[in-house]
Amino acid sequence: MSSALVIKNLHLAIDNSKDAVPILRGINLDLRAGEIHGLVGESGAGKSMLGRVILEILPPRAKITEGSIDYPTRPLPGKTKGRSAARHRPHISLIPQDPMTSLNPVKKIGKQMSEILRLNQTGRARNMLDQAEKLLREVKIKNPARVLQQYPHQLSGGMRQRALIAMAFSTKPQIIIADEPTTALDVSVQRQVLRLIQDLQKQHGTTILFITHDLGVVAKICNRVSLMHSGMILEQGNVAEVFCTPTHAYTRSLLAAIPRYDRPLRELTPVAESLQLQLQREARAYDHQKRN
Ligand SMILES: Nc1ncnc2c1ncn2[C@@H]1O[C@H](COP(=O)(O)OP(=O)(O)O)[C@@H](O)[C@H]1O
Numbered sequence: 024m025s026s027a028l029v030i031k032n033l034h035l036a037i038d039n040s041k042d043a044v045p046i047l048r049g050i051n052l053d054l055r056a057g058e059i060h061g062l063v064g065e066s067g068a069g070k071s072m073l074g075r076v077i078l079e080i081l082p083p084r085a086k087i088t089e090g091s092i093d094y095p096t097r098p099l100p101g102k103t104k105g106r107s108a109a110r111h112r113p114h115i116s117l118i119p120q121d122p123m124t125s126l127n128p129v130k131k132i133g134k135q136m137s138e139i140l141r142l143n144q145t146g147r148a149r150n151m152l153d154q155a156e157k158l159l160r161e162v163k164i165k166n167p168a169r170v171l172q173q174y175p176h177q178l179s180g181g182m183r184q185r186a187l188i189a190m191a192f193s194t195k196p197q198i199i200i201a202d203e204p205t206t207a208l209d210v211s212v213q214r215q216v217l218r219l220i221q222d223l224q225k226q227h228g229t230t231i232l233f234i235t236h237d238l239g240v241v242a243k244i245c246n247r248v249s250l251m252h253s254g255m256i257l258e259q260g261n262v263a264e265v266f267c268t269p270t271h272a273y274t275r276s277l278l279a280a281i282p283r284y285d286r287p288l289r290e291l292t293p294v295a296e297s298l299q300l301q302l303q304r305e306a307r308a309y310d311h312q313k314r315n
């Protein structure tokens with residue numbers, strides 16, 4: 024299978040006035056075209072920052088200090104229109120974690136969607152609104168014509184996330200970064216939104232980097248998975264293999280911490296603090312070794 028994105032030995036640091044704080048440490052990631060790749064890790068592991076590197080929306084003081092990012096299947100320059108061709112990279116979209124803060128609160132949904140569509144094609148405003156309505160219908164929003172005339176606060180969390188998913192897919196991106204897209208939603212809505220992302224992914228053949236801290240979600244929708252801690256990928260592979268025969272202690276520990284209906288709750292073992300500390304020590308030792 025061809026690769027949509029290949030990251031090799033990527034290092035990223037935040038430049039403070041005094042020194043550079045390492046955030047990503049030697050990341051290797053090969054996103055195969057058409058796969059859903061899970062990126063798992065606890066808070067602060069560096070998942071969103073890796074997503075931001077790919078989207079090229081890094082915070083001001085964040086710098087790539089080493090490594091490379093390639094898009095082997097990118098469209099040839101000149102064959103596509105607009106900015107993405109000029110930058111020689113395929114079109115990449117984001118499905119964000121928090122649908123409320125990711126939408127503009129003072130603009131109607133229809134206006135926000137038309138603006139995105141107009142950035143990516145030429146045409147009349149009326150035509151864009153028709154397209155937006157069709158897109159809302161595709162993400163199973165009932166009464167899309169009415170929703171186009173509403174403001175974000177008038178929609179439920181699930182509806183807002185559906186609208187954002189419609190926007191993410193509207194430009195026919197090759198790659199989508201889904202950064203914890205269901206974390207802010209109720210459990211029942213989470214399931215529907217996951218199913219929707221899966222359906223659209225299949226329909227369009229999109230490559231998705233699916234960021235989550237939920238291994239259950241990974242088991243359900245991902246082909247491969249990378250486990251991250253302290254800015255490093257500790258384990259990577261096919262979901263079935265990683266779940267059945269995890270090689271890293273951290274992966275085993277995370278898997279043991281998943282509640283299962285066929286086991287008593289008292290058998291749950293949270294990730295040990297000693298393991299956390301060991302991983303942090305390893306990260307610091309790695310930084311030290313690199314500096315010298
Ligand atoms: N805008 C920022 N400026 C400086 N440091 C940041 C910024 N965003 C995140 N970080 C730091 O980068 C590390 C990784 O953060 P992040 O990628 O958001 O983790 P995750 O998404 O896995 O929870 C954390 O130590 C965090 O404090």
Ligand SMILES: [Mg+2]
Nearest residue numbers: 070071072202
């Ligand atoms: Mg994050």
